[in-house]
Amino acid sequence: MSDHTPLTKADRLAFLLRKTVADAAGAEVKAERQHVIDDLLELHEEHGVKQVAVKLPDDEQIATLTISQPTPRTEITDDDAFIDWAAEHYPDAVEKVTVRRVDPQLLKVIAAEYPEADGRHYSADGEQVPGVRTHTPPPSSFSVKYADGDRSRERLIGAWRGGELAELDTGDTLPALEWTGNTA
Incomplete structure (x- = not known):
């Protein structure tokens, strides 16, 4: 006999909602990747930059975007x-x-x-x-490295939930949240 707890209708609906949002956000990220790599390649060509820091509005660095170097x-x-x-x-x-x-x-x-x-x-x-x-083919991709792993991910989500990123265009999937004055 299994000790599995059956899911409720609400549990299955919540899962489906998260999956649907993840799929939609994934499609947006895929569509936006080319724009990001084009921007990084332009910075590389004009200024020799191979890596760009991504910071929160308070100037805390949470990640870097790095051009992937192709293999000869x-x-x-x-x-x-x-x-x-x-x-x-x-x-x-x-x-x-x-x-x-x-x-x-x-x-x-x-x-x-x-x-x-x-x-x-x-x-x-x-x-x-x-x-x-x-x-060696020209670069055509990039990687994302979080400055402090899971802590940086949590900090980014917390900043979004707390409204610190209200000025960002979050696309069609993520709702823009208004600044509430707290980051909880």
Whole structure:
């Protein structure tokens, strides 16, 4: 026998309300993310800024928005040249099927073992690996880090509930709350 306490109609309705608000807020955040990353990228391009502090009206920092740095990508730029080179230097990585192709895992070896300069890779004796380049795509995302973890989250919600953020456009999901003079 289970010690589960059955939910009431009100419990299920309260859950559905929270889920509906969370879904709506999630959709708003998703739609707004591109605007935020565009703003961060503009700040980065114009001023070299990679991180922006987010503060409450009393100047307490509660989070930072940080541009995520993409990982460099090594790609084949000329299949035939790279296959010919790989067949000579890594013959086990070249498969013969109806067409020749190089095992994609070899790109990881090239990136790790062959020094890169200006996107091109070179052997120890200076031979360029043909048909392969490494480039780092431009940033396209950001992360949010709360200054003091859960305490900062609680402080932000408390400031919103207490009306300290009444001047903010809270979107269609969150109601704007009026300042009541307390933060409880």
